[in-house]
Amino acid sequence: GENVEQHPSTLSVQEGDSAVIKCTYSDSASNYFPWYKQELGKRPQLIIDIRSNVGEKKDQRIAVTLNKTAKHFSLHITETQPEDSAVYFCAASQGGYQKVTFGTGTKLQVIP
Amino acid sequence: DAGVIQSPRHEVTEMGQEVTLRCKPISGHDYLFWYRQTMMRGLELLIYFNNNVPIDDSGMPEDRFSAKMPNASFSTLKIQPSEPRDSAVYFCASSTNRGETQYFGPGTRLLVL
Numbered sequence: 001g002e003n004v005e006q007h008p009s010t011l012s013v014q015e016g017d018s019a020v021i022k023c024t025y026s027d028s029a030s031n032y033f034p035w036y037k038q039e040l041g042k043r044p045q046l047i048i049d050i051r052s053n054v055g056e057k058k059d060q061r062i063a064v065t066l067n068k069t070a071k072h073f074s075l076h077i078t079e080t081q082p083e084d085s086a087v088y089f090c091a092a093s094q095g096g097y098q099k100v101t102f103g104t105g106t107k108l109q110v111i112p
Numbered sequence: 113d114a115g116v117i118q119s120p121r122h123e124v125t126e127m128g129q130e131v132t133l134r135c136k137p138i139s140g141h142d143y144l145f146w147y148r149q150t151m152m153r154g155l156e157l158l159i160y161f162n163n164n165v166p167i168d169d170s171g172m173p174e175d176r177f178s179a180k181m182p183n184a185s186f187s188t189l190k191i192q193p194s195e196p197r198d199s200a201v202y203f204c205a206s207s208t209n210r211g212e213t214q215y216f217g218p219g220t221r222l223l224v225l
Contacts, residue, residue: 032212043203043216044155089155093212099168100145100214104154 002027004092006103013080014111021106023090024072030092033066033073034100038087047088048075080110116217118204124223130192133220136185137206145214146179146189147203155203161187194224 003026013019025033031052036044050057050064050073057064061080066073077084087107093100117136125131137144145160159169164181172179176195181187191198201221205214 034212034214043218045216046213049213099157099160100212101157102155 002030002092002099002101004090004101004103006090006106008106009104010107010109012109012111015080015082017080019077019080019084019108019110021075021088021090021108022072023074023092023103024070025092025101026071027092027094028068028071029094032093033064034091034093035062035064035075036089036091036102038089038105040086044089077108080108082110082112084108085110116204116206116215118202118217118220120220121218122221122223124225125194126225127195128193129224130190131194131198131222131224133189133191133202133204133222135187135189135204135217137187137204138215139185141206141208141215143207143214144181144187145205145207146187147205147216148200149203149219150200158189194222196224198222199224 006023034049035047037047038044048059048062048064050066052068055066061078063076087105089105090103091100119134143162146158147155148158149155158171159179160167161181177191179189201219203219204217207214
């Protein structure tokens with residue numbers, strides 16, 4: 001089955017700096033890669049996703065890049081703010097197959 | 113839409129007792145997922161349903177766990193008998209057939225003493 005590895009497990013950045021979280025996946029058939037944000041005590045919520053026919057996607061301060069050849073994808077957050085502090089999960093799936101495999105999460109702390 | 117609804121939000125029980133967690137997916141969603149989240153193991157998929165039919169239960173830890181979806185608007189996850197190592201936050205999520213975004217419920221925080 002699919003295996004998703006996520007690094008780093010914790011990340012501290014100063015407010016205004018950029019943060020990068022990296023994930024690798026094992027199943028070359030995976031073609032859908034969502035990112036979820038989970039604030040303390042809350043539910044995971046989708047913040048951005050990318051499909052395998054696209055190399056990069058941006059939404060305001062967040063962007064995701066995908067390298068299918070290397071089987072890795074990354075989340076980039078620019079101009080970080082304290083409200084970005086949360087646990088971020090990457091995930092991979094075969095799209096219509098619907099089963100999503102999550103990474104182990106990255107706890108991001110933005111220091112004011 | 114109220115989103116995915118889970119009950120109870122918190123459950124404290126004693127080892128050996130039966131625990132039933134409930135989930136109401138978003139109306140019109142064809143897929144329903146049950147996850148367990150712990151510090152040690154992260155977010156684990158336990159089982160998921162498509163059109164009320166269990167598709168993959170390979171994540172169910174053992175026979176003490178069972179899940180049902182008797183209709184499109186209701187699912188249960190049952191643990192019998194419960195053990196302290198079952199303590200976790202259990203999330204239910206749903207999604208449409210045409211999109212992959214999963215919408216999570218607020219979770220049930222289970223503590224087994």
